[in-house]
Amino acid sequence: VLFTGALGASSVRNEPIQPIEPAEVTDPAKVQLGKKLFFEPRLSRSGFISCNSCHNLSRGGSDNLRTSIGHNWQEGPINSPTVLNSSLNLAQFWDGRAETLQEQAGGPIENPMEMAFTHELAVEVLASIPGYVELFVDVYGTDQIDIDMVTEAIAAFEETLVTPNSRFDYWLRGDDDVLTAEELAGYQLFKSSGCVACHNGPNAGGTSFQRMGVVEPYQTDNPAEGRVAVTGKDADRFSFKVPSLRNVELTYPYFHDGAADTLEEAVDIMGRLQLGRVYTEEETAQIVAFLKTLTGEQPRIQLPILPPSGPTTPRPQPFD
Amino acid sequence: VLFTGALGASSVRNEPIQPIEPAEVTDPAKVQLGKKLFFEPRLSRSGFISCNSCHNLSRGGSDNLRTSIGHNWQEGPINSPTVLNSSLNLAQFWDGRAETLQEQAGGPIENPMEMAFTHELAVEVLASIPGYVELFVDVYGTDQIDIDMVTEAIAAFEETLVTPNSRFDYWLRGDDDVLTAEELAGYQLFKSSGCVACHNGPNAGGTSFQRMGVVEPYQTDNPAEGRVAVTGKDADRFSFKVPSLRNVELTYPYFHDGAADTLEEAVDIMGRLQLGRVYTEEETAQIVAFLKTLTGEQPRIQLPILPPSGPTTPRPQPFD
Ligand code: HEC
Numbered sequence: 114v115l116f117t118g119a120l121g122a123s124s125v126r127n128e129p130i131q132p133i134e135p136a137e138v139t140d141p142a143k144v145q146l147g148k149k150l151f152f153e154p155r156l157s158r159s160g161f162i163s164c165n166s167c168h169n170l171s172r173g174g175s176d177n178l179r180t181s182i183g184h185n186w187q188e189g190p191i192n193s194p195t196v197l198n199s200s201l202n203l204a205q206f207w208d209g210r211a212e213t214l215q216e217q218a219g220g221p222i223e224n225p226m227e228m229a230f231t232h233e234l235a236v237e238v239l240a241s242i243p244g245y246v247e248l249f250v251d252v253y254g255t256d257q258i259d260i261d262m263v264t265e266a267i268a269a270f271e272e273t274l275v276t277p278n279s280r281f282d283y284w285l286r287g288d289d290d291v292l293t294a295e296e297l298a299g300y301q302l303f304k305s306s307g308c309v310a311c312h313n314g315p316n317a318g319g320t321s322f323q324r325m326g327v328v329e330p331y332q333t334d335n336p337a338e339g340r341v342a343v344t345g346k347d348a349d350r351f352s353f354k355v356p357s358l359r360n361v362e363l364t365y366p367y368f369h370d371g372a373a374d375t376l377e378e379a380v381d382i383m384g385r386l387q388l389g390r391v392y393t394e395e396e397t398a399q400i401v402a403f404l405k406t407l408t409g410e411q412p413r414i415q416l417p418i419l420p421p422s423g424p425t426t427p428r429p430q431p432f433d
Numbered sequence: 434v435l436f437t438g439a440l441g442a443s444s445v446r447n448e449p450i451q452p453i454e455p456a457e458v459t460d461p462a463k464v465q466l467g468k469k470l471f472f473e474p475r476l477s478r479s480g481f482i483s484c485n486s487c488h489n490l491s492r493g494g495s496d497n498l499r500t501s502i503g504h505n506w507q508e509g510p511i512n513s514p515t516v517l518n519s520s521l522n523l524a525q526f527w528d529g530r531a532e533t534l535q536e537q538a539g540g541p542i543e544n545p546m547e548m549a550f551t552h553e554l555a556v557e558v559l560a561s562i563p564g565y566v567e568l569f570v571d572v573y574g575t576d577q578i579d580i581d582m583v584t585e586a587i588a589a590f591e592e593t594l595v596t597p598n599s600r601f602d603y604w605l606r607g608d609d610d611v612l613t614a615e616e617l618a619g620y621q622l623f624k625s626s627g628c629v630a631c632h633n634g635p636n637a638g639g640t641s642f643q644r645m646g647v648v649e650p651y652q653t654d655n656p657a658e659g660r661v662a663v664t665g666k667d668a669d670r671f672s673f674k675v676p677s678l679r680n681v682e683l684t685y686p687y688f689h690d691g692a693a694d695t696l697e698e699a700v701d702i703m704g705r706l707q708l709g710r711v712y713t714e715e716e717t718a719q720i721v722a723f724l725k726t727l728t729g730e731q732p733r734i735q736l737p738i739l740p741p742s743g744p745t746t747p748r749p750q751p752f753d
Pocket residue numbers: 151162163164165166167168181182183184189190191192193194195196199202204205206207208214217218219221222226227228267
């Protein structure tokens with residue numbers, strides 16, 4: 114069989130992790146609008162915090178803090194997950210309480226710990242900015258902006274935030290020379306010891322909720338209880354969405370409480386708590402070397418220029 | 434005389450404001466390093482605040498707040514001026530206390546109200562990040578990073594942040610059709626009433642320090658006293674660097690205390706306080722229309738990808 118595309122399906126190895134496909138942009142105007150909104154501090158009460166504050170696209174889509182800094186410097190409850198490849202996850206948030214990216218995007222705007230605004234005020238601000246009204250007319254054919262348009266456009270932008278062409282993806286597509294012996298050994302160990310039971314699919318995670326601390330309990334001061342908050346089932350207590358390991362080199366610190374600073378620490382904990390296995394230093398180094406091959410091409414983002422406020426735009430009151 | 438360049442000097446009108454020239458990048462590697470540092474939250478104690486937090490290049494190079502939000506959500510003392518075209522100013526800061534951009538750049542990193550770090554810690558952080566060490570070696574030929582290299586690279590990046598090709602610049606270069614009658618009337622009024630005495634040069638400002646409140650005193654709660662802090666001369670009390678009017682459409686709110694939300698308000702105050710002149714609503718609208726022609730091409734910034742922290746990188750402690 115001859116394939117006309119550069120990479121036919123048959124050139125992909127049969128592995129529990131699959132390559133990430135590049136984003137296909139079907140509505141570029143909506144994506145551009147969503148990008149502006151993602152970088153828009155006027156969606157917050159202070160006029161200072163945007164999605165990009167906590168999901169910094171210069172830094173693998175997270176903030177590299179244990180827990181985030183929100184409105185008024187409040188300490189957030191949980192580690193900020195990356196927005197990169199989040200469209201590939203079965204649901205959004207550590208406990209999966211949002212089904213879709215669009216549903217998710219409404220949350221932080223009105224979360225008093227994060228952007229501390231309201232949907233009504235956010236829409237009022239946007240509707241008062243002539244440059245935005247024009248863009249909403251272009252994309253939605255109306256100047257009557259509503260919050261669903263806002264969150265839909267943000268989600269459309271987020272869907273473009275995939276990171277294809279990691280070295281591991283080249284290997285998955287059949288290139289034998291792209292991984293070192295150490296990296297390959299790390300991947301074999303990752304498979305043979307059982308990590309892939311949870312970290313699988315194109316995102317090397319994001320396909321299920323799993324208990325944190327299967328063999329041994331996880332010790333943390335963080336009060337989050339995970340999936341039980343959504344299902345109410347006792348069996349889901351301390352079960353979290355398995356995080357993607359894509360770009361995990363960039364998204365330290367690790368775990369829902371951000372307690373592990375390095376990949377070595379995280380791998381050691383996973384081995385002991387999830388699999389009852391203590392890796393040697395060499396084995397840990399191999400797995401870490403493999404995990405770093407999952408760093409993909411970061412989205413190339415041209416910094417958006419945000420339209421200036423209009424005469425009636427409510428002014429931010431960060432210190433009241 | 435024949436000119437080979439597209440725009441010879443003879444094609445520029447003889448006006449008190451001159452066109453902005455595009456930046457000439459002589460050392461692209463240094464500029465790229467400076468760009469990363471400008472977007473680098475790890476230059477702050479919290480790991481959350483970068484130069485771009487308060488000089489947002491999506492927003493005309495300022496934060497559009499009355500006074501800035503600094504470390505621990507502290508309220509800053511003064512309005513954040515734009516970094517756009519700041520290389521064209523005779524000195525840096527409202528009171529001109531830094532002679533150069535490089536000298537300026539050291540300030541915010543160790544200012545407890547802003548990034549709340551120290552130069553020593555900032556250098557220690559950078560030196561612990563393999564990706565940065567590589568870049569410093571490329572640019573400076575050594576892995577012994579020091580704060581002067583850091584501030585020099587930031588300044589080199591800032592020198593590229595010019596905004597040429599505003600509509601007013603096209604007009605200055607001889608294009609008669611590019612301004613509307615209202616805009617042109619506004620410029621004539623700006624000249625004839627005496628605004629150009631202070632707002633002149635390529636930056637339409639930034640060429641001198643002047644008293645705020647020449648004819649009538651300026652009423653404000655802000656304790657800043659301006660240039661006297663530098664010179665110690667009583668005559669310089671309440672004298673500030675005349676701000677550039679380039680991109681002034683984007684850099685609201687106005688004045689050192691950020692008290693004026695709109696250009697209309699700022700023009701009205703300038704007329705009364707600096708010139709003893711009360712403009713009609715139509716005149717104010719004309720001047721505002723002219724001022725908006727000073728919005729130039731915003732620098733096209735590809736969001737930098739920041740190198741991940743290394744195993745020994747000190748971790749930010751935003752909540753201690
Ligand atoms: C103040 C910090 C902060 C801000 C601002 C913020 N987020 Fe988040 N974000 C978080 C944290 C923390 C979580 C995890 C919360 C949880 O799981 O309970 C999260 C979760 C997410 C997720 C889920 C990812 C996954 O795989 O589960 C997405 C997507 C997301 N945010 C997008 C956004 C968007 C879009 C905005 C702006 C509208 C935004 N965030 C603003 C901190 C922030």
